[in-house]
Amino acid sequence: AQSVTQLDSHVSVSEGTPVLLRCNYSSSYSPSLFWYVQHPNKGLQLLLKYTSAATLVKGINGFEAEFKKSETSFHLTKPSAHMSDAAEYFCVVSERGKGNDMRFGAGTRLTVKP
Amino acid sequence: DAGITQSPRYKITETGRQVTLMCHQTWSHSYMFWYRQDLGHGLRLIYYSAAADITDKGEVPDGYVVSRSKTENFPLTLESATRSQTSVYFCASRNRLNQPQHFGDGTRLSIL
Numbered sequence: 001a002q003s004v005t006q007l008d009s010h011v012s013v014s015e016g017t018p019v020l021l022r023c024n025y026s027s028s029y030s031p032s033l034f035w036y037v038q039h040p041n042k043g044l045q046l047l048l049k050y051t052s053a054a055t056l057v058k059g060i061n062g063f064e065a066e067f068k069k070s071e072t073s074f075h076l077t078k079p080s081a082h083m084s085d086a087a088e089y090f091c092v093v094s095e096r097g098k099g100n101d102m103r104f105g106a107g108t109r110l111t112v113k114p
Numbered sequence: 115d116a117g118i119t120q121s122p123r124y125k126i127t128e129t130g131r132q133v134t135l136m137c138h139q140t141w142s143h144s145y146m147f148w149y150r151q152d153l154g155h156g157l158r159l160i161y162y163s164a165a166a167d168i169t170d171k172g173e174v175p176d177g178y179v180v181s182r183s184k185t186e187n188f189p190l191t192l193e194s195a196t197r198s199q200t201s202v203y204f205c206a207s208r209n210r211l212n213q214p215q216h217f218g219d220g221t222r223l224s225i226l
Contacts, residue, residue: 032212043204043217044157051212090157094212102215104157 002027004093006105014113019063019078021108023091026072033074034092035065038107044090050074061085086112117141120205120218127195128226135190135221137205145208146188147215148172148180150201157204163188195225 007022025031032051036044048059055067061084065076074091091105118139127133137146148160159172161180169180177199179191188207192199202222206215 034214036217041219041222043219044206044215046214046216049214101211102159106156 002029002031002093002095002101002103004091004103004105006089006091006108008108009106010109010111012111012113013081015083016080019076019081019085019110021076021089021091021110023065023074023076023105024072025074025091025093027093027095029095032094033065033067034094035059035063035074035076036090036092038088038090040087047076047089081110081112083112083114086110118205118207118216118218120203120221122221123219124222126224126226129195129197131195133192133195133223135192135203135205135223137188137190137218139186139188139205139207139216141207141209141216142185143207143209143216144185145210145215146182147206147208148178148188148190149204149206150174150199151204151220152201160190160203192223197225199223200225 004025034049035047037047038044047063048057050057050067058064063078088107088109090107094102121136147162149157151157158174160178163169163182166185182188202220204220205218208215
């Protein structure tokens with residue numbers, strides 16, 4: 001069965017500095033991977049997805065993630081943090097062919113300091 | 115407007131009462147899901163549906179009932195609410211397997 005681990009429950013960065021949110025996964029098959037963002041009192045919004053095409057995936061708002069099969073990782077990065085990036089981020093793994101197939105990480109809270 | 119909407123956004127009720135949370139999507143997505151989000155537990159799947167009249171249990175189904183008579187609606191009912199069901203509930207939908215889910219803005223439910 002697939003699972004996902006977000007290695008940091010909380011990350012704090014200064015505005016204008018790089019962001020790195022780490023995610024490791026385990027999957028028996030070729031997984032699909034997603035990053036979602038959740039702002040306060042809102043639902044989860046899709047940032048980007050990996051579905052076995054290019055290993056470097058670009059998403060919205062300047063975020064990108066790289067799928068590394070050898071390291072079973074799918075870390076989320078952004079070159080320069082903005083105050084509006086402060087939110088909760090979720091890494092999600094999905095295996096093919098199953099209805100109840102999405103597994104959510106516990107989330108990483110990103111704080112951006114001025 | 116296209117999208118997925120949940121109602122009500124906020125609800126306060128008492129233990130033992132029945133309460134129904136509504137979810138409506140305009141995309142005609144096949145799959146719909148109900149999650150609850152609690153501190154320390156992240157998102158947990160309650161029920162999901164692969165199509166109209168097809169539903170299945172998720173990780174935490176006890177105390178909840180769902181139905182899906184129409185593709186676009188997926189109501190969640192708490193038959194006899196308990197304090198442990200105080201949570202934020204999210205509905206989601208997706209078109210087919212392996213595609214991302216799209217989430218509603220959630221219902222914050224408090225049970226006194």
